[in-house]
Amino acid sequence: xxxxxxxxxxxxxxxxxxxxxxxxxxxxxxxxxxxxxxxxxxxxxxxxxxxxxxxxxxxxxxxxxxxxxxxxxxxxxxxxxxxxxxxxxxxxxxxxxxxxxxxxxxxxxxxxxxxxxxxxxxxxxxxxxxxxxxxxxxxxxxxxxxxxxxxxxxxxxxxxxxxxxxxxxxxxxxxxxxxxxxxxxxxxxxxxxxxxxxxxxxxxxxxxxxxxxxxxxxxxxxxxxxxxxxxxxxxxxxxxxxxxxxxxxxxxxxxxxxxxxxxxxxxxxxxxxxxxxxxxxxxxxxxxxxxxxxxxxxxxxxxxxxxxxxxxxxxxxxxxxxxxxxxxxxxxxxxxxxxxxxxxxxxxxxxxxxxxxxxxxxxxxxxxxxxxxxxxxxxxx
Numbered sequence: 001x002x003x004x005x006x007x008x009x010x011x012x013x014x015x016x017x018x019x020x021x022x023x024x025x026x027x028x029x030x031x032x033x034x035x036x037x038x039x040x041x042x043x044x045x046x047x048x049x050x051x052x053x054x055x056x057x058x059x060x061x062x063x064x065x066x067x068x069x070x071x072x073x074x075x076x077x078x079x080x081x082x083x084x085x086x087x088x089x090x091x092x093x094x095x096x097x098x099x100x101x102x103x104x105x106x107x108x109x110x111x112x113x114x115x116x117x118x119x120x121x122x123x124x125x126x127x128x129x130x131x132x133x134x135x136x137x138x139x140x141x142x143x144x145x146x147x148x149x150x151x152x153x154x155x156x157x158x159x160x161x162x163x164x165x166x167x168x169x170x171x172x173x174x175x176x177x178x179x180x181x182x183x184x185x186x187x188x189x190x191x192x193x194x195x196x197x198x199x200x201x202x203x204x205x206x207x208x209x210x211x212x213x214x215x216x217x218x219x220x221x222x223x224x225x226x227x228x229x230x231x232x233x234x235x236x237x238x239x240x241x242x243x244x245x246x247x248x249x250x251x252x253x254x255x256x257x258x259x260x261x262x263x264x265x266x267x268x269x270x271x272x273x274x275x276x277x278x279x280x281x282x283x284x285x286x287x288x289x290x291x292x293x294x295x296x297x298x299x300x301x302x303x304x305x306x307x308x309x310x311x312x313x314x315x316x317x318x319x320x321x322x323x324x325x326x327x328x329x330x331x332x333x334x335x336x337x338x339x340x341x342x343x344x345x346x347x348x349x350x351x352x353x354x355x356x357x358x359x360x361x362x363x364x365x366x367x368x369x370x371x372x373x374x375x376x377x378x379x380x381x
Contacts, residue, residue, distance in 0.1 A: 004092035006102035008041040009052040014261040017286030024174040028362040039068040100135040107138035113376035116142040119283040143372035148284040149305025167368040171284040172361040181270020197228040201272040206237030211278035217324035270294035292348040297341040315348035
């Protein structure tokens, strides 16, 4: 089967979780004999697709990429025409869309079987909220809607999607692609200061829905109770300046280091004492699976699909959202009980191997692709 993924390019110095996810699924499908390409969605027509982190990562895994220019200034009809040109040139049997823009454009085009992948809606600004609203209104037009968490099913049903068109295709992990974790001895050179402390980490976008401000507030409580803890914040976003101001106002500049985007974020995860995910909304986060793969203990908020990964008391620590005190208490418990932290991390690794490897999920992907074609044919007859 010829499959085309439509994946936004984050235009960052480091590949994002969704981009990595698309490439590893594309590669797994190629290994099953499918012909796969990734249409990289670009908003700047002057940008070369070959220079994007997504294209570089795809080439490393022998996955073909092509550009799909959908600039923000375009009206929807022009976006649909651009999409149609790419579809007509490459003639895919199924198009898999990632993100609200590609989802809406593919649904409006309506001339090819589609799978809409729903990692989660963030509603982080008015423009995103508008596109996400459009995305929800057009969901029922897709041949298959793929959710990454069963928690998403009820919301998808509310927008008129038939139950038999909903497929559970969770985030998955290619264990063999992992690079060795950094050692603790390498961390001081990364942050340019000596470090004898226990190290926490947050890895992800610095935006409101990620809840990083609550983690910084938790750090203030932790520092009051335990002076030898340091937080590494890996990632960028529109909240960076606000978060830095919060760190300064709490007197934490020596306890929190902002590292920006890092191509070696995964290797840093492997060197942490605890990975913390304080999100207010999530699908099924890549970063938690990455921590599981490195056997790094995880403290996370109980939102979206996170409880399917982080089983409180078994594979990590779950806390309520918007609760710095609960975050601090769970982190302190993990740091103060290294044997228990190791037990949960080992359980998490087994949980990953049993349910969330690429090998476990590629069969489900093939079933979804076949269903998309059959549903499309059924609609046309």
